[in-house]
Amino acid sequence: MFDQVAHCVSLRLIFDLDETLIDSVPSLAAAANVMLAELGRAPVTPQAYKAFVGHGMLQQIRRALLATGGIPDQGVEPYLARMMEIYGADPVSGTVIFPNVSDTLHQLSDVGHQMAVCTQKPEDQARTVLKSLNLMPPITGLTGGGTLDVLKPDPAMLHHAATQLSGDGQIVMVGDRDVDAQTAANAGAKFILFTPQGTQPDFYTDGLFSDWAHFPAVLATVTGLSA
């Protein structure tokens, strides 16, 4: 399968992190539930928490508070700070890498493609997770929450991630949700959707896959490299 991309110019592949390369929802939900318990709130299930993810930690906590009784008088900020303390102390336990991610990324790197992550997750937390899962390298660039003063879908996030990689190879963004697709569209980049359940999206995508072992073939088709 890698023969399809073995003789091509170097692509710049920009990956979303949460729910694209890793399933971090159990660890995020566990940390949020510690914070919610301190506030006297009921816990949220990982399944419910999944819907809160995608727009950064501030939105996660805002949504968790709204779902469990509303925003307290103090506002979201103190609870965001507490979540950053709890989750930031250990963003690794309970987080798993999706099947075939590691092999696929190493093999894409071996044939010359360059890779960076573009995530809403705070940059230091993302770096800790990527290093602990032995994904950095082959991933060499990282743009996260706090790297810039904007988040996805601002195209500056994707541009920043791409400029961390050398060369001017075609940029392809890979993510799991609409905000990633919108980021790619705003930056004029191709977008490939990771959809582990095989769900059809209601937004535009240049390609999609549900198993990372199939990603190189989809990438080859989307970029025209299989021709």
Ligand SMILES: O=C(O)COP(=O)(O)O
């Ligand atoms: O922090 C989040 O809400 C999601 O981060 P992501 O951009 O890696 O999906």
